[in-house]
Amino acid sequence: MDNTQHTPMLHHRKETERYSEPRIPHSANYAVRSDPNPLQEDPDIEDDIVYCVNPECLVTDAQLDTCAKHFSAYYGVWSQFASTETDGQAEAGSKIRMKPDQLRAQSLPDGANNILITAVTAEGRQVAHCFVSQWIRGNDRIWWITQLLVLPSYRNQRRATKMLQALVLHCNIGRVPCTKDFVGILSPHPYSIAAVLRVFGRGIECLPSKPDWEKKPNDYPDAPLQSHKCLPFLQCSPVEYVRDATPCLKTLTAHTGFFIDHTVSNRSLQRLVFAMNKQVREPWQWLFGSLVEGSEYLCVLHFQFDPDHKMQPKFCKSPVISLGEASLADFVANISIKPVHHRYSRLISRSLINYAEIDRYLCDFPESCSLDPRLRYRTHISMATRAIARRVLEAKSLLSRHQLGIVEVMGAKQIPESLRPVYSDVLSPVPDYTSTWRNINEYTQEVFEEDPNFSTRLLILQAIHFKELKDEFEKRRKDEAEKRQKEKERRQTNDAKKKAEEERKKKSVERKLTDKEKRQSSDAPTMACKTKPVHSQLPSTAPSRTRRLSTSRYESSLFVTSQRKPSASTQVTSTAQPRIDSAHKPIASLAQRHKSLSPSPGLFFPDRSSRESCRSDVLTRQFPRNSGNTLSREKRP
DSSP: OOOOOOOOEEESOOGGGOOOOTTSSOOEEEEOOOOOOTTOOOHHHHHTOEEEEEEGGGOOHHHHHHHHHHHHHHSOBBOTTHHHHTTTSSOTTSBOOOOHHHHHHHHSOTTSEEEEEEEEOTTSOEEEEEEEEEEEETTEEEEEEEEEEEOGGGOSSOHHHHHHHHHHHHHTTTTSTTOEEEEEEEESOHHHHHHHHHHHSSOGGGOOOHHHHHHOGGGOTTSOOOHHHHHHHHHTOSSHHHHTOEEOSSSSEEEOOOOBOOHHHHHHHHHHHHHHHHHOSSOOOOTTOOOOTTEEEEEEEEEOOOTTOOOOOOOOOSOOOOOTTSOHHHHHHTTTTSOOSSTTGGGOOOOSSOHHHHHHHHHHOGGGGOOOTTOOOOSOOSHHHHHHHHHHHHHHHHHHHHHHHHHHHHTTSBOOTTTGGGGTSSSSOOOTTOOBHHHHHHHHHHHTTTOTTHHHHHHHHHHHHHHHHHHHHHHHHHHHHHHHHHHHHHHHHHHHHHHHHHHHHHHHHHHHHHHHHHHHHHHSOSSOOOOOOOOOSSOOOOOTTOOOOOOHHHHTTTTOOOOSOOOHHHHSOOOOOOOOOTTSOOOSOHHHHTSSSOOOOOSSOSSHHHHHHHHTTSOOOOOOTTOSOSSOOOOOO
16 A cells, blocks of 8 residues: 555646646646556556546536536435435435536536546546535635546546546645645545545555544644534635535534435445454544434545655554563474464464453353343352453443444454364364454354354454453553653753753863963063053153152253163063062052052143143153162263
8 A cells, every 4th residue: 555646647748837727728638657566457557547637617518418427327326314304306225316517516616716637548438537626715725526436347446546646746736835735525435535545645544543533633643634623614615515514523524415325335434444454453443433314524634745755554564473481483393283273363462361261251141241231240259250240341331332333343353362262162163264353253153043142242252352452552552652751851861961061061161261361360460561662752751659859959850851862772672571579469550550649740841731732642661660760761971
């Protein structure tokens, strides 16, 4: 079972014109081919079938006549409630007929872009058709399949699937950016739903079981939309019967007032359920629920084309063998001594329930075979029979609510190994090929026809087996969830440890840098060690803390402009390190130290403004503290 969309072969079309909108007035022919198989068989190749996509403007009256004729002949018959609900217009058991005018009004409505896809053989015979209506809802494109029909002799060959694939390829469904595509259908036929799921979903193989989906619908994003989410799509539909449909909240069905007989649909559904339960270990129930009179299955899917997707169904690909404490070598060595009873036994794990004892209990106490769960018998008080009686009561409770569903689901399941010896010692033992509950039920009906409780015993045993498989599946899913949770917690713990380690390393680096800066600052001199060169011939002004000279001897010699050229030693910046006072902290600059002290005295400037203007042009020479020199003096000639 493959869900891969294959690239079709185009006839009379250019590659650049492959994708078209529904309203574009031209048609196209597609030859959708399956992958090669070992037998090199493909019915499409043998019959040379081509799938034609035609917009509404190119649909001819001859095509409508052919579609109406095929619908009237092969779609279905009216149910027994049709005559009452339609005031005698429809007779129960008669074929449902439709005229071309009715078909045009229903399948080619106004206000929508309508398309007709047909499957035509090389001789020009139409063997299948599909009507699709497309409209816009906000920024979403809605594609609704109003009618899908394949002739009986061409069914089970994926004709419907290939018609829908041709529609996807022609109209570019699921490929337009910033646009969501929703595909919907209302149909009483399960195979029509399966075709839609295969093209626009992940296939029926990946469809969840109904109880699992009802518990956690958000865990299955590829499943159909819930009924209450489908209501806006129905209300905006230009198709009358779609707009008037009423969704059922508990199931994926909608009441449309179409009273078709469900006999053929139920038979098809049984085949689908049987095939799915034959593949999977756990009980699998049809997601859409059961149909009531006047209702149809409702399926709406959000479709986005994914070329890299490959369906991976959870099937029993490898044998499930419970060896217990025995090794594989012992198991292989004992095959000749203890042969496998039937070919499907390798898919059955060893059950913890002894079904032979339960069957013996039901035979010893025939009153326990009553399916009424309210009846309790207090005659069995032993510890061995108490556990069996509890299982029987649980099985009766399940049968009172889901008897038909359990019979359909368990029909494809393999019978437990502990039950086979019970029917091997009778006069007509069960053959080896009788492996499923359906097979053993059909075979033993003739052998035990005189036993009035035999059918009831089989139902109870099936219900017990159903509950065992369901509990096993729930336990496995719970273990997987716990495993995922532990893995998530482990990743979170590792991420937290990694983050904490990075923070620790970062803090360590910052601490080292801080310590290095502190050491450098502690080793720095108390004042700036570099002396700026004197570029001016004028002496610098006195510092703010320069001691006033009161002696007249020095007043005449201070601040005298030297006209001599400065020596080379005064032009070179001094590189000698000044003395560092270890008892005091280093001083950043001289300006910061003398910021709050009184300004220098005005020695030979008449006013403050002249002194300030001169200071801005004269470079001040700075000396270390206690250098022994108050001002920079130069010897007179």
